[in-house]
Amino acid sequence: xxCNKQINPFVQASSQSTPPKxxxxxxxxxxxxxIESSCDDTSAAVLRDGFLLSNVTASQAVHEAYGxxxxxxxxxxxxxxxVPVVDAALKQAGIERxxxxxxxxxxxxxxMGSLLVGVSFAKGLAASLGIPMIDVNHLHGHVLAHFIKxxxxxxxxQETKCExxxxECKxxxxECKxxxxECKxxxxECKxxxxxSKEQENTKGFKQSSCPLxxxxxxxxxxxCLLVSGGNSQIVLVKSYKEMEIIGQTIDDAAGEAIDxxxxxxxxxxxxxxxxxxxxxxxxxxxxxFAKPNIAGYDxxxxxxxxxxxxxxxDWLKEDPDxxxxxxxxxxxxxEKTIVDILMKKLRLAAKDLKIKQVxxxxxxxxxxxxxxxxxxxxKRYGWQxxxxxxxxxxxxxxxxxIAGYFKYLDHDFCPMSAPAYSRVSTEA
Numbered sequence: 001x002x003c004n005k006q007i008n009p010f011v012q013a014s015s016q017s018t019p020p021k022x023x024x025x026x027x028x029x030x031x032x033x034x035i036e037s038s039c040d041d042t043s044a045a046v047l048r049d050g051f052l053l054s055n056v057t058a059s060q061a062v063h064e065a066y067g068x069x070x071x072x073x074x075x076x077x078x079x080x081x082x083v084p085v086v087d088a089a090l091k092q093a094g095i096e097r098x099x100x101x102x103x104x105x106x107x108x109x110x111x112m113g114s115l116l117v118g119v120s121f122a123k124g125l126a127a128s129l130g131i132p133m134i135d136v137n138h139l140h141g142h143v144l145a146h147f148i149k150x151x152x153x154x155x156x157x158q159e160t161k162c163e164x165x166x167x168e169c170k171x172x173x174x175e176c177k178x179x180x181x182e183c184k185x186x187x188x189e190c191k192x193x194x195x196x197s198k199e200q201e202n203t204k205g206f207k208q209s210s211c212p213l214x215x216x217x218x219x220x221x222x223x224x225c226l227l228v229s230g231g232n233s234q235i236v237l238v239k240s241y242k243e244m245e246i247i248g249q250t251i252d253d254a255a256g257e258a259i260d261x262x263x264x265x266x267x268x269x270x271x272x273x274x275x276x277x278x279x280x281x282x283x284x285x286x287x288x289x290f291a292k293p294n295i296a297g298y299d300x301x302x303x304x305x306x307x308x309x310x311x312x313x314x315d316w317l318k319e320d321p322d323x324x325x326x327x328x329x330x331x332x333x334x335x336e337k338t339i340v341d342i343l344m345k346k347l348r349l350a351a352k353d354l355k356i357k358q359v360x361x362x363x364x365x366x367x368x369x370x371x372x373x374x375x376x377x378x379x380k381r382y383g384w385q386x387x388x389x390x391x392x393x394x395x396x397x398x399x400x401x402x403i404a405g406y407f408k409y410l411d412h413d414f415c416p417m418s419a420p421a422y423s424r425v426s427t428e429a
Contacts, residue, residue: 028099029048029049029101030047030048030049030101030102030406030409030410031046031047031048031093031095031099031100031101032046032047032100032101032102032103032104032134032402032405032406032409033045033046033086033089033090033097033100033102033103033104033125033402034046034047034103034104034105034136034398034399034400034401034402034403034405035082035086035103035104035105035106035118035121035122035398035401036105036106036118036138036141036396036397036398036400036401037078037082037105037106037110037114037115037117037118038106038108038109038110038111038114038115038118038138038396039069039074039110039111039114039396040059040060040063040069040074040077040114041057041058041059041060041395041396041397042057042058042060042077042078042081042082042085042117042118043055043056043057043058043085043396043397043398043399043401044056044082044085044086044088044089044090044398045089045397045398045399045401045402046089046090046092046093046095046100046402047148047399047402047403047406048093049406050147050148050149050403050406051149051150051151052148052149052150052399052402053092053093053094053095054088054089054090054091054092054093055089055392055397055398055399056085056088056089056092056398057085057395057396057397057398058077058081058084058085060073060074060077062077063270064269064270064271066270067264067269067270068260068270069111071111071112071113071114072113074111074113074114075111075113075114075116075117078114078117078118079117082117082118082121083121086121086125089398097125097129098129100129100131101131101409102126102131102132102133102134102405102409102414103122103125103126103131103132103133103134103405104122104133104134104135104136104401104402104404104405104406104408104409105118105119105121105122105133105134105135105136105401105405106118106119106136106138106141106401107119107135107136107137107138107415107419107420107421107422108137108138108421108422108423108424108425109137109138109139109231109422109423109424109425110138110421110423111423112421112423115421115422115423116421119419119420119421123417126417127417132409132414133414133415133416133417133419134405134408134409134413134414134415135415135419136401136404136405136408137404137425138396138401139227139232139234139425140244140404141400141401141403141404142227142229142362142363142400143225143227143236143238143244143360143362144241144400144403144404144407145362145389145393145397145399145400145403146218146219146225146360146362146387146389147218147241147403147407148393148399148400148403217387218387219238219358219360219385219387220358221238221239221240222237222238222239222356222358223238223356223358223359223360223387224236224237224238224347224350224351224354224356224358224359224360225238225359225360225361225362226343226347226359226360226361226362226366227361227362227363228254228255228256228343228361228362228363228364228365228366228371229254229255229256229363229364229365230254230256230257230260230271230273230364230365231254231256231257232249232250232254232363233249233250233254233255233256233300233302233343234246234248234249234250235247235248235249235298235346235347235350237350237354237356238360241404241407242407242408242411242413247298247350248297248298248299248300248346248350249299249300250299250300250301250302251295251299251300251301252301252302252303253301253302253303253306254302255300255302255339255342255343255365256273256363256364256365257302258302258303258305258306258339259272259273259276259335259336259339259365260272260273261306262276262306262309262310262335263275263276265309265310265313266313266324266328266331266332267324268328273364273365273367273368274367275332276332276335276336277332277336277367277368277369277370279328279329279331279332279333280329280332280333280335280336280337280369280370281333281369282329282333283328283329283330283331283332283333283334284329284330284333284334285333285334285336285337285370286334286337287327287330287331287333287334288312288327288330288331288334289334289338290305290308290309290312290334290335290338291304291305291307291308292304292305292338292341292342293305293342298346298349298350299346300342300343300346302339302342305338305339305342309335313331336368336370337370340368340370340371340374343371343374344371344374344378347359347378348378348382351382351384352382357382357383357384357385358384358385358387359375359378359379359384359385359386359387360386360387360388361375361386361387361388361389362389362394363394364394364395364396365394366388366389366394367391367394367395372388375388
């Protein structure tokens with residue numbers, strides 16, 4: 001049954017007042033549908049009071065043949081995928097669309113054609129249901145992915161403690177018993193107060209329970225976040241859910257862009273990130289050295305590294321036409337190490353200057369094994385408390401859009417129906 005929130009979806013609101021009773025987790029709960037379509041992934045997710053119920057993503061393999069994302073092909077694929085993806089997300093969440101409280105969507109930055117598909121769909125669905133729309137900065141979503149709550153989730157780099165209402169947690173088959181509810185791994189999930197139990201294709205069944213499993217810790221404000229992807233390399237000072245300051249960023253190429261281009265030069269294919277990561281695990285990171293920039297402050301530069309890599313390969317191939325095939329593992333490992341060293345040096349400098357010990361990483365490149373290992377290493381050396389997202393939250397996904405939208409919902413920060421998509425914007429916007 002739909003919960004009547006009495007909110008006008010077509011009026012911009014920015015009130016800081018406390019939402020009415022029932023909008024903070026009481027009553028029928030706050031259900032947010034998140035929609036992400038900024039690049040080549042069509043994704044939809046449903047949250048209830050900040051807890052993830054579903055996260056469905058349709059990727060587009062068509063771009064692999066072209067060595068990069070083709071905007072026109074991406075937008076066409078979004079048009080094909082958006083309806084079935086949203087439908088699957090609602091079904092896996094076990095709710096009807098009439099139960100939704102609001103729709104959060106990626107407004108930008110991204111490919112304009114791709115964004116327009118998600119924005120238009122969100123507007124149409126919100127209008128038909130009479131619920132508010134929430135525009136989300138895609139980059140904010142990556143940063144706030146650390147605040148997605150999942151029952152039983154454990155955060156990488158964090159030790160999870162189970163001390164809630166007498167629950168006992170034991171490793172390797174932990175059991176949570178309270179009020180007669182039992183939560184067992186492999187086939188059961190704990191969902192809070194009144195969650196509906198439905199068997200869904202490609203999802204695990206769950207039993208109704210009021211017994212919460214331990215949650216992964218979230219960073220507290222202020223904290224630093226290294227946001228690294230194919231289009232961004234930034235150090236962000238996160239002061240609150242809505243206040244973020246870019247204190248360092250690339251002045252040319254992004255880290256992920258450099259990886260993709262170097263992978264293409266080696267003839268390894270697209271996307272280069274997973275390929276370089278896999279090869280790097282088998283190579284010697286100290287086999288080759290490449291140029292590192294000397295940029296003032298906390299800013300980055302990767303164009304010099306890319307040029308150094310290209311010219312080095314050119315010279316080595318003159319001596320051995322099969323040089324890449326003979327040394328691709330070492331080349332990948334050395335490239336990865338150079339990029340990670342560049343990223344971590346500036347991040348360490350910022351953390352030291354600002355005296356901040358809570359440090360997070362986000363974005364597609366945060367899935368890189370070398371970067372994750374570096375975070376653990378720096379945590380031990382410098383006493384950092386680190387926050388590393390689950391792999392499913394590193395790439396573009398709607399769960400991060402939904403959580404960003406959830407926080408804006410609690411502030412009644414909605415957007416009007418006239419809100420357009422935008423292709424370019426910074427994290428601070």
